[in-house]
Amino acid sequence: MQLVLIGMNHKTAPLEIRERLQLSCGEVDRTLPELMRLTEIREAICLSTCNRVEVISRVTDSEQAVAGLKSFIYGQGNLDIAEMERCLYIYRDLEAVRHLFRVTSSLDSMVMGEPQILGQMKEAYRTAVDHRTTGVLLNRLSHHAFLVAKRVRTETGIAGNAVSVSYAAVELAKKIFGNLKGKSVLLIGAGEMSELAARHLLRQGVGRIHIANRTYSRAEEMAALFQGTPVAFDRFPEVLPEVDIVIASTGAPGYILTKEMVATALRRKRDRLLFLIDIAVPRDIDPAAGEIENVYLYNIDHLQDVVDANREVRKTEAMKAEEIIAEEVTAFEKWFNALAVVPTIVALRGKMEGIVRGEMERSARWLGGLDAEERLRIEWLVASIVNKILHDPITGLKEESREKDEFQYVAAVQRLFKL
Amino acid sequence: MMGIALFKVALAVYLASAVVYGGSLWGRRVMPARFATGLMLAALVIHTSSFISRWFAEGMIPAIGLYDVLSFFAWVMAAAYLAMQLRTKTRVLGAFVSPVICAIMVIASVELGGKVGASAMLKGSLFTAHVMLSITGEALFAVASCAGIMYLLQDNLIRRKKEGSLIRLFPSLRDLDRINYLCLFWGFPLLTLGILAGSFWARIVWGSHWQWDSKQVWTLLAWGLYAFLLHQRLVIGWQGRKAARWSLMVFTALALLLIVGKLFFRTAHNFM
Numbered sequence: 001m002q003l004v005l006i007g008m009n010h011k012t013a014p015l016e017i018r019e020r021l022q023l024s025c026g027e028v029d030r031t032l033p034e035l036m037r038l039t040e041i042r043e044a045i046c047l048s049t050c051n052r053v054e055v056i057s058r059v060t061d062s063e064q065a066v067a068g069l070k071s072f073i074y075g076q077g078n079l080d081i082a083e084m085e086r087c088l089y090i091y092r093d094l095e096a097v098r099h100l101f102r103v104t105s106s107l108d109s110m111v112m113g114e115p116q117i118l119g120q121m122k123e124a125y126r127t128a129v130d131h132r133t134t135g136v137l138l139n140r141l142s143h144h145a146f147l148v149a150k151r152v153r154t155e156t157g158i159a160g161n162a163v164s165v166s167y168a169a170v171e172l173a174k175k176i177f178g179n180l181k182g183k184s185v186l187l188i189g190a191g192e193m194s195e196l197a198a199r200h201l202l203r204q205g206v207g208r209i210h211i212a213n214r215t216y217s218r219a220e221e222m223a224a225l226f227q228g229t230p231v232a233f234d235r236f237p238e239v240l241p242e243v244d245i246v247i248a249s250t251g252a253p254g255y256i257l258t259k260e261m262v263a264t265a266l267r268r269k270r271d272r273l274l275f276l277i278d279i280a281v282p283r284d285i286d287p288a289a290g291e292i293e294n295v296y297l298y299n300i301d302h303l304q305d306v307v308d309a310n311r312e313v314r315k316t317e318a319m320k321a322e323e324i325i326a327e328e329v330t331a332f333e334k335w336f337n338a339l340a341v342v343p344t345i346v347a348l349r350g351k352m353e354g355i356v357r358g359e360m361e362r363s364a365r366w367l368g369g370l371d372a373e374e375r376l377r378i379e380w381l382v383a384s385i386v387n388k389i390l391h392d393p394i395t396g397l398k399e400e401s402r403e404k405d406e407f408q409y410v411a412a413v414q415r416l417f418k419l
Numbered sequence: 420m421m422g423i424a425l426f427k428v429a430l431a432v433y434l435a436s437a438v439v440y441g442g443s444l445w446g447r448r449v450m451p452a453r454f455a456t457g458l459m460l461a462a463l464v465i466h467t468s469s470f471i472s473r474w475f476a477e478g479m480i481p482a483i484g485l486y487d488v489l490s491f492f493a494w495v496m497a498a499a500y501l502a503m504q505l506r507t508k509t510r511v512l513g514a515f516v517s518p519v520i521c522a523i524m525v526i527a528s529v530e531l532g533g534k535v536g537a538s539a540m541l542k543g544s545l546f547t548a549h550v551m552l553s554i555t556g557e558a559l560f561a562v563a564s565c566a567g568i569m570y571l572l573q574d575n576l577i578r579r580k581k582e583g584s585l586i587r588l589f590p591s592l593r594d595l596d597r598i599n600y601l602c603l604f605w606g607f608p609l610l611t612l613g614i615l616a617g618s619f620w621a622r623i624v625w626g627s628h629w630q631w632d633s634k635q636v637w638t639l640l641a642w643g644l645y646a647f648l649l650h651q652r653l654v655i656g657w658q659g660r661k662a663a664r665w666s667l668m669v670f671t672a673l674a675l676l677l678i679v680g681k682l683f684f685r686t687a688h689n690f691m
Binding site: 171172174175270272293296298302 | 507573577578580584586587589590591592593594656658659660661
């Protein structure tokens, strides 16, 4: 099928090399036309993210094309060739199809199952379409890859479980509060972890964020970032009755949120569910607070356990995903084989013969009045008209596809004659 | 006997939906539960048409006798559960509601068809209103208890911080609490109206509102307990675990008392 995929990812190439390979997202607009200038390349899509660079192309001559693509990439990166050689992988035909399916299904991602890659692949495809660098094969391949990604996502649990601590916390919050819209959050300690968790929560539509920090200016800074409210550190118990979720991450040596504080706050709280997340080491929240009814306390180890368990689940789900991909690669191969010149000609002839047979049968009553020889002559006449009509298109199809681009003609014939 | 045939079909579809809900729990997937919810909706439609055809056949609302009353009880449970699905996404709750519906339908089918026009005394719209309202109230309490059981399980899962896939499968605590509350909130006034209708009817037919009948005592007890529960929720602010636990306890106690009463006491309510 003369498909070549060349690329490197986070597993094969260190960050420095991926960085220096200047195929960064914005520059695909420039690289695509340059790629198409290589004589062996008929179609191309260029996917470039911070974790991977992949060029998928349909070529006329596999060996020459690989050499051309390689030198093209070396030219981009301005790098040592030997080093580059170690980082690159090359897949051909069905192997390339399989690799692309795995990439779009997020089996090849740094965090397996994360959905961003599908969006990035769609973007790359759209760019290629804008530059008219895709044709029958890559169009079909891309759409098929999107379909596979969707199947993998719905039929396996690969993307179902949180695999980061902050996301696990958000998932749990949803299992307590249902919808997080309008819920308010108190961050005690404005560290990196709590910032990440706050970002996740905001994306879920959390209403208000209060931020208490020992250094007040830092609380103000972060409050500005999230449009939250800064709170003086020693006054955070006062906002406790107003919040639904507390994330504690200070460097304090002892418990700063005691059981009594929580119990007092809960009595004044209208809505009596409280989710406490303690991601500080040493711990910030007295574990006894978790014993109070309708209070759910998770510390960093609990969340890490959830994440570890989810990672295991993803691994087993990945095996199911590989099976789906194997199936889909076969399906794609089947489609591709049907796209060849010879089966198309056979199908075209078959269709014409079918029409002739059908029409002869319809006129059987009228033909019955003729004698055997006359009937034979009519049959012969019809057959030769059909052959004459088909002669030029069929030889044309053979010649054109030998010289140029077989897919376009084959696909056109298949569509025009509804084969 | 169209109604009976439709009832049997409805029972079969309810059973199928319970099995699929079970599969959802077993496989830890929400997908089958969605399908099962669809099945339950189909069962409800068939069940409804069974009612209507029975209504036309008998010329009155079928609300007398074990069969009709239990069948109506199951119908309200299914309708209430499905109505909740419009607001909250608690598909898997069906895994707890549908077995109860099936059990009640099976018990109902013991006296399949039953006697509708049992006694001329029991005719009249006041009596029908009494039965329909009381049963609706009690069926809503049954749904509240199912939500309560699930609440306690989910609360326990989150508290124990162990296994993730069940936590993910089960609905959120907030939704379950909301369903428990809504069923209580609507069930209580309906039960109250049902009791009032019954007592007015008793006054007309028997000459007195109250007769110290075992079923009457039971009903009053149920009313009192649910009044207490609703009061605790609305005024004291009970929520979550405590509310769930209590609604479950009250329902279990009442169900046991009902069975004991049926076994050991004679009652003027023996038509049910």
